Amino acid sequence: xxxxxxxxxxxxxxxxxxxxxxxxxxxxxxxxxxxxxxxxxxxxxxxxxxxxxxxxxxxxxxxxxxxxxxxxxxxxxxxxxxxxxxxxxxxxxxxxxxxxxxxxxxxxxxxxxxxxxxxxxxxxxxxxxxxxxxxxxxxxxxxxxxxxxxxxxxxxxxxxxxxxxxxxxxxxxxxxxxxxxxxxxxxxxxxxxxxxxxxxxxxxxxxxxxxxxxxxxxxxxxxxxxxxxxxxxxxxxxxxxxxxxxxxxxxxxxxxxxxxxxxxxxxxxxxxxxxxxxxxxxxxxxxxxxxxxxxxxxxxxxxxxxxxxxxxxxxxxxxxxxxxxxxxxxxxxxxxxxxxxxxxxxxxxxxxxxxxxxxxxxxxxxxxxxxxxxxxxxxxxxxxxxxxxxxxxxxxxxxxxxxxxxxxxxxxxxxxxxxxxxxxxxxxxxxxxxxxxxxxxxxxx
Numbered sequence: 001x002x003x004x005x006x007x008x009x010x011x012x013x014x015x016x017x018x019x020x021x022x023x024x025x026x027x028x029x030x031x032x033x034x035x036x037x038x039x040x041x042x043x044x045x046x047x048x049x050x051x052x053x054x055x056x057x058x059x060x061x062x063x064x065x066x067x068x069x070x071x072x073x074x075x076x077x078x079x080x081x082x083x084x085x086x087x088x089x090x091x092x093x094x095x096x097x098x099x100x101x102x103x104x105x106x107x108x109x110x111x112x113x114x115x116x117x118x119x120x121x122x123x124x125x126x127x128x129x130x131x132x133x134x135x136x137x138x139x140x141x142x143x144x145x146x147x148x149x150x151x152x153x154x155x156x157x158x159x160x161x162x163x164x165x166x167x168x169x170x171x172x173x174x175x176x177x178x179x180x181x182x183x184x185x186x187x188x189x190x191x192x193x194x195x196x197x198x199x200x201x202x203x204x205x206x207x208x209x210x211x212x213x214x215x216x217x218x219x220x221x222x223x224x225x226x227x228x229x230x231x232x233x234x235x236x237x238x239x240x241x242x243x244x245x246x247x248x249x250x251x252x253x254x255x256x257x258x259x260x261x262x263x264x265x266x267x268x269x270x271x272x273x274x275x276x277x278x279x280x281x282x283x284x285x286x287x288x289x290x291x292x293x294x295x296x297x298x299x300x301x302x303x304x305x306x307x308x309x310x311x312x313x314x315x316x317x318x319x320x321x322x323x324x325x326x327x328x329x330x331x332x333x334x335x336x337x338x339x340x341x342x343x344x345x346x347x348x349x350x351x352x353x354x355x356x357x358x359x360x361x362x363x364x365x366x367x368x369x370x371x372x373x374x375x376x377x378x379x380x381x382x383x384x385x386x387x388x389x390x391x392x393x394x395x396x397x398x399x400x401x402x403x404x405x406x407x408x409x410x411x412x413x414x415x416x417x418x419x420x421x422x423x424x425x426x427x428x429x430x431x432x433x434x435x436x437x438x439x440x441x442x443x444x445x
Contacts, residue, residue: 006074358416
């Protein structure tokens with residue numbers, strides 16, 4: 001049987017890795033897929049560089065639409081990125097009856113519903129394993145491996161740049177700005193790292209995982225997104241003293257129990273923010289630029305997926321896995337393929353995404369307070385008045401100046417709206433001398 005023919009749009013870091021791994025492991029891949037897979041056409045604006053990568057025997061063009069128009073091409077790999085031309089090209093490839101493989105998490109998180117609907121109408125596959133956590137097969141696990149389970153929650157370190165920065169801050173006591181410059185020097189952070197350090201990249205990925213885990217539409221606009229730019233070395237140090245580590249987590253959780261916790265109604269949490277995790281948890285010990293995702297299922301319990309979340313060949317591994325899946329299913333009845341979002345299209349539920357005011361979680365608070373009698377009693381009184389119970393208290397001499405104390409409080413679970421109200425009252429106290437630091441805490445047990 002002749003190889004299935006693939007067109008590649010964009011041959012940058014991931015594209016070149018995909019071409020290289022596919023060629024290097026072509027015999028092993030053929031044995032798994034049942035037929036060969038060959039990239040026979042590449043589109044890239046830098047045609048000279050593209051030709052240097054692919055060599056002879058592969059057609060190189062500057063116009064991506066020429067790849068889509070080629071009737072010999074069965075699968076189109078989109079590795080351009082972004083929302084603009086990438087969206088147009090993906091929809092055009094689908095309209096032309098081509099299967100699509102993409103690593104574009106931003107595109108799917110924002111426009112996934114439209115793209116998946118178009119693919120269903122044309123009977124083609126849109127595969128996106130590489131869009132979340134690079135070489136870690138988390139999409140496959142959620143869509144297929146855990147299909148017997150009622151997923152309860154998913155929590156992941158899904159941005160390597162921020163995890164590297166936080167690891168540097170913890171291990172070397174660095175401030176955020178210094179750790180960011182080191183990440184940029186080593187190539188872990190872009191010259192403009194905004195999407196990473198502000199949590200947007202992680203939120204794109206969490207949105208996709210949430211849709212697959214709970215059978216809901218992709219809805220990035222409803223995600224709560226916080227980055228790590230405001231984190232201070234002091235808080236990482238205090239968290240360590242209390243037995244916790246701070247990670248930027250993407251969290252999505254089914255909450256049917258919220259009425260008993262004081263929240264008005266159930267729904268799904270979808271949030272990205274710095275989080276205290278007990279140091280004894282495996283995910284708390286994921287360091288450097290590595291990624292990890294924990295999935296809690298009702299039947300299987302917790303499962304952990306760990307590996308490289310970015311890079312040329314790790315991401316290429318996921319792209320090629322999608323190519324193999326499509327090759328196996330190329331001639332299968334479209335109605336009997338695994339649905340894009342794991343649940344049958346007519347079975348997706350538009351379950352409410354909870355606003356943060358209704359989310360239930362625990363908190364780390366750090367207050368710089370005057371070193372006077374009665375201060376702690378007033379603060380704990382405010383918490384008690386708002387039905388917030390305290391788990392632990394730590395007092396240390398403040399670096400802010402003399403006659404000041406850092407007061408660190410860990411709370412038990414509470415509704416975030418209550419904490420917001422309590423923080424406003426505490427901040428108004430004349431003995432609270434600086435903005436209060438608030439970081440959410442998750443036990444993940």
